[in-house]
Amino acid sequence: MPLSANAQLVTHIFNEVAAGRADAWIEALHDDAEYRTIGAGSWSGTFRGKANIINDIFRPLRKRLASRHTEATRIIDGGDVVVVQARGKNLTHSGVAYDNDYVFVIGFKDGKMHRYEEYCDTELIANVLGDRMATWRPAEKAP
Amino acid sequence: MTTQETNTRIAKRFFECFDAQDLDGALALLADDAQFRVPGKPSESPSAGPYDKKRLRRLFERILQNIPDGVRMTFKSVIAEGDLVALEMEGLGKLSNGRVYNNEYVILFVIRDALIREVREYNDTLHAYNVWHAA
Numbered sequence: 332m333p334l335s336a337n338a339q340l341v342t343h344i345f346n347e348v349a350a351g352r353a354d355a356w357i358e359a360l361h362d363d364a365e366y367r368t369i370g371a372g373s374w375s376g377t378f379r380g381k382a383n384i385i386n387d388i389f390r391p392l393r394k395r396l397a398s399r400h401t402e403a404t405r406i407i408d409g410g411d412v413v414v415v416q417a418r419g420k421n422l423t424h425s426g427v428a429y430d431n432d433y434v435f436v437i438g439f440k441d442g443k444m445h446r447y448e449e450y451c452d453t454e455l456i457a458n459v460l461g462d463r464m465a466t467w468r469p470a471e472k473a474p
Numbered sequence: 475m476t477t478q479e480t481n482t483r484i485a486k487r488f489f490e491c492f493d494a495q496d497l498d499g500a501l502a503l504l505a506d507d508a509q510f511r512v513p514g515k516p517s518e519s520p521s522a523g524p525y526d527k528k529r530l531r532r533l534f535e536r537i538l539q540n541i542p543d544g545v546r547m548t549f550k551s552v553i554a555e556g557d558l559v560a561l562e563m564e565g566l567g568k569l570s571n572g573r574v575y576n577n578e579y580v581i582l583f584v585i586r587d588a589l590i591r592e593v594r595e596y597n598d599t600l601h602a603y604n605v606w607h608a609a
Contacts, residue, residue: 359486370598405582407552407560414560416594432513434580434596436553436562448562450596451516452579454603459508 337439338408341415344444345403360384361443370453373463393462397424401433411436429459476553478590481585485559488590490582493547497534501527503588509552516600522599540606541567542577550578559583575605 334342342361347355366379366384378384392399398421407415414436421429431451438446476482484503504510511532514522525533538544542550545567553560563579577597584592 370600372600373599405558405560407553407558408555409581412551412553414553414580414582432596434560434582436551436580437562450578453598453600453602455599457600460519471570 335408335410335413336412336442337437338406338412338413340442341413341437341444342403342406345401345406345415346416349400351400354403357381357385359444360447360451361440361445364445364447366447366449368449368451368453370456372457374454374456374460375453388463392460395423395460396421396429397426398422411438412437423459427459429455431455452474478556478559481557481559481583482552482554483496484585484588484590485554485561485581485583486552488565488583489547489549489561489594491504492534493544495544497531497538500534504530504593505591507588508592510593511595513596514602519599519603522600534548540569540571542570543568545575555584557584559585567604573605575602577601581589 332406344355359454360381362381364381364384365377366381366388368375372386378387392442400420401417403415403417405413414434417433417435419429419431419433423429434450437444488500488503491503493498506527508527508553510525512525514523514532516523521533524526533591545565547565548566550562550564561579561581561583563581564577565579566574566576575598579595579597583590584596
C-alpha cells in the first residue's frame, strides 16, 4: 500500500534530519503548530506557534547540545496521524551523552505538521539537560 | 475484519485485561517469545529495560500489589498500519502508600498471526520514578 502524503512528508523530513539538515523539519512545521512534550518538567508542556517552538525549545536545546543526531527507526502511517519511533544520539557541551528514545505523534493541517506530541524519557531529560530556563534568556525571543 | 482491525483489537484487549487485573488474559495475548520494553535507563530506573513474558507477569503483579484497585487505562487514540499498532493512553491509579500514579503513554505493538510479538512502552519516566522509587 502506498504511503499517505503525510507519511511521505514525515519520511522526507526525518531523512533530512538524520543527514543533519534540520531545515526540512522547520519548513514542514505549521505556523500555528502545537508542540507538546509529556511530563511536568521544565522541558515539558505545550508550546504554541512556530516562532515560540523554535525560541522556547530548540534555542535552549542548541545551547545545551554540542552535537545532535536523530534517526527515525519506524514510521506508522495512520493517514491523518503519523507515528515516528526515533532514537537520538546527542552530546552536551560538557561531554555527557544524551541518547533519548522518542515516539512522535504527528497530526497535520494544510499539509504541514500541526500537532506534534513528543513521548520520551523525561527522567533522562531532567538528569542530563537540567533546567530549560537556565539556558533561556528573554532577549532570545523571536520578534 | 482486516488484519489491522484485528491487531488493534488485540492491542486494546491487552490493556483492557490489565485494567481488569486479568493478568492471565493479558499474557495469553503475547507470543511465548514476546519482548516488552519498559522505558528509561536501567542505571537510573530499576524497572526499566526488556522483559520476557515471565518477568512481565512479575512486574504486573508488583504493580497491582501496590495499586490494589488497579490502574484505569484510558485510550486516547489508536494509529495502526499493517502489523504495527500505536496506542496513546492515560493510566491512573492510587498506590497503597497514598501516592497517585497518573501517567501518559504511547505503546507500540508488533502483532503477527494474532499474537503480540513486541511491545515498546513510552511514558513520563520522571513521574514514574517519582511515584514508584523516590524516597
